[in-house]
Amino acid sequence: MWTKIPILPYFRLVGPYLKQHKRDLVLLVLLLILSIGAQITIPWLLKTYFDSPSDASLQSLLLLIGLIMVLGTAYQLLVLVSDYIGEHVGWSAANRLRSRLMRHCLSQDISFFHRYNPGELLDRVDGAVNGLAEFFYKFVVRFTNNVVLLLVALGLLYTIHWSIGAVMTAFIGLAAVVYYRLRDYALPYWVRVGEMSSAFFGFIGEQLTNTEDTRSSGASGYAMGRLKTLLRNWFPLHMEAGYAFSVMWMQSMMLLGLSTILTFAVSAWLWHTGTVSAGTLYMLMLYAVMLVGPIDTIRIELGALQRASANIERIRQLFDIRPAIEEGAGEEVLQEGPLSAEFREVTFGYSPHEPVLHGIGLRLAAGQSLGIVGRTGSGKSSLARLLLRLYDPQQGSVLLDGTDIRRVKLTQLRQRVGIVTQDVQIFKGSVRDNLTFFNPAVPDDKIEAVLEDLGLASWYAELPEKLDTQLEAGGGGLSAGEAQLLAFARVFLKEPGLVILDEASSRLDPVTEEKLEQAVRKLLSGRTAIVIAHRLQTLRHVDRILVVEDGRIIEHDSQAALLENPDSRYSQLLRQSFRNSSR
Ligand SMILES: Nc1ncnc2c1ncn2[C@@H]1O[C@H](COP(=O)(O)OP(=O)(O)OP(=O)(O)O)[C@@H](O)[C@H]1O
Structure with a gap:
């Protein structure tokens, strides 16, 4: 449980981004001083007005009223401008924090994305950060404003009469103790509401991603059932959090009532003893109300403070997750041209105690x-994932070009190794951006040549805006086969030294696959290639064959040698595959 007011954690998290707004922050402080000046001057002008002698000129009275109106309007404008700057600074800082969180998430290894689904991450990256932006504007700006105002108003009460100053100091002390003791009261409820919100958005994200499977398997009813359960569980949590907040609200209302009674009592005594004039009494009441305002605002912002604690904690938890894959030191560089690949006594499991290789x-x-x-x-596929360092082996090492890939920068490694799987991701963007991964340096004629080589010329010719044609996220408007062909093009444009095709042509019809095979052979020449395929015919042209079973190599030789030996596992698999296809 977090028992400290999160001002320090907040500034630790957002401080570096706020530093970039030094000018705005100085301006905020200036506006703050001016608005407090206006607030405390108005009661003094009113006092002067009320205490004006009966023979005061109309002109001087009108001047006082005019001044009060000008100051009142100026105060409202100052509040408007400081709210604007406060919100601007808060949002800009939050946006940078959002970018850092996004980069942090993207730098995680694949197991991270198995643990958190997109909706859950969205809620943390966006929801929690939004909460912090609001915290800056509402809490930090208003809180500082109100604390300073409170101190100034208290000081002014002392200048009127020590008794009212002392009584209000005692009252503020009491209010501070009550608030301090209550500050964590509602927090557990808000943390639970936050967790529930993550679970809810996680569920929505999962359903939106898998909508096709859910519908085709008739599981919509189950999905709606889960949604209702989540909503049913969410509602009481919200109610509890609201109830906890109301308890605090009641406490603060009682304190406000007490402050009013105290002010009236001391004022009545001061008036009775003839210590103060009517105007001063009015000013005193206004300053006392001015004390109540900040206390009330602090009470309201306590809710924001508690939500901010929960948000800071959720963001910190995300930052605390270290990627299992550490960035390579980069002391080794993979050379241009085809890369040799080597596995040295590699043992690997997705969980360390259950090896799959x-x-x-x-x-x-x-x-x-x-x-x-x-x-x-x-x-x-696990072998392929190790070559891209989507995971690291628990034992042994993977080498490319004779270099342990843990010593190479991840970006370089993934630039030099290209993979096509059956799971193709198409982004919302132009055909060009989808093929070049937003790299403007790749010339259009090179893209067109690769599309031609892959037999996509007629598809390309029909595109209304050629490379500028927009594609939908998830490949809407493309067949699964076309999307897979685009994935081939993407890899070949990268000109990798090692190409991995993992069931890459499984979604293509036999004619397209046949056509593609020619193109792929041409594109693979001069490169190292690993082809994973269930359809053994796809492997006709590879030099070597590796047969794996239960994570162990049971055969590895040249294709010719394995074919020559009728007892080899590969020959048996081939015979079996022919038997199956001729049935
Ligand atoms: N992300 C993962 N987390 C945990 N276990 C996994 C994960 N991916 C694969 N496995 C397990 O690791 C083992 C090897 O999986 P892998 O995907 O490498 O097999 P494969 O030979 O490529 O299978 P397929 O031919 O179906 O693609 C399997 O037992 C699988 O259940």
Whole structure:
């Protein structure tokens, strides 16, 4: 549980971004001083007005009224401008924090994205940060304003008469103790509301991502049932948090009542003893009310403070997650041209105690192609993921070009290794951006040549705006096969030294696959290639074959040697595959 007021954690989190707004912050302080000046001058002018002698000139009275009106209007304008600047600074700082969080999330390894679904992340990156932006504007700006006002008003009460100053100091002390003791009262409720909100948005994100599967499997009823359960659980939590807030509100109302009674009592005594004039009495009442205002605002902002504590905690939790994949030091650089690939005694599991690859030892010379075959779940894709450092092995090492890939910068590694899987991501953007990954340096004629090579010329010719044609997120408007062909184009434009095709043509019809095979052979020449395929015909042209079973290599040789040996596992698999296709 967090028992401290989160001003320090807040500034630790947002402070570096606020520093960039030094000028605005100085302006805010200036506006603050001016608005407080206006606020305390108005009661003094009113006092002067009320205490004016009966023979005072009309002109001087009108002048006083005019001054009061001008100051009142100026005060409202100052509040408007400082609210604007406060909100602007808060949002700008929050936006930078949002960008840092986004970068942090994107730098995580794949297991992170298995743990948190998009909706949950969205809620943390956007929802929690929004809360902090509001916190700055509402709490930090208004709180500072009100604390300063409170101190100034208290000082002025002392100048009127020590008794009212002393009584109000005692009252403020009492209010501070009550608020301090109550400050964490509603926090657990708000934390639970925040967690529920993450779960809710996580669920919505999951449903939106999987809507096709949900509908086709007739699970919409189940999804709606879960939604209702979540909403049912959410409502009482909100009620409890609201109730906790109301308890605090009642406490502060009682304190306000007490302050009014005290002010009236002391004022009556001062008037009775003839210590103060009518005008001073009026001014005293106004200053006393001025004390009540900040106390009330502080009470209201306590809710924001507690929500901010919960938001800071949720953001901190996210920042505390360190990627399991550490960035390579970059002391080694992968050279241009085809890359040799090597697994040295690699043991790997998605959870460390359940290995899915056992002591893999394998070397593929630069420029060679390797076909990997094996049953579902035997570990083929896991080998590919290790080459891209989506995961690191628990034992052994993976080398490219003779270099341990942990010593190479991740961006360089992923630039030099290209992968096409059956799971293709298309972004909302132009065909060009989708193919070049937003890299404007790739010339259009190069993109067009690759599309031509991949047999996409007729598809491309029909695009209304050629490379500027917009694609929808998720590949709306493209067939699964076309999307997969675009993924091929994307990889080849990168000109990688190692290409991995993981069931990359599984969504293509046999004719397209046949056509693509020619293109892929041409594009793979001069590169090292790893082809993972269930359809063994796809592997006809690779140099070497690796057969894996239960995460172990059971055969690895040149394709020719394995074909020559009728007892090899590969020959058996081929025979079985022919039998199945001729049935
Ligand atoms: N993200 C993951 N988290 C936990 N376990 C995983 C994950 N991905 C794969 N596995 C497990 O690791 C093992 C190997 O999976 P892998 O995807 O490498 O097999 P594969 O041979 O490529 O299978 P397929 O032919 O179906 O693509 C399987 O038991 C699988 O359940």
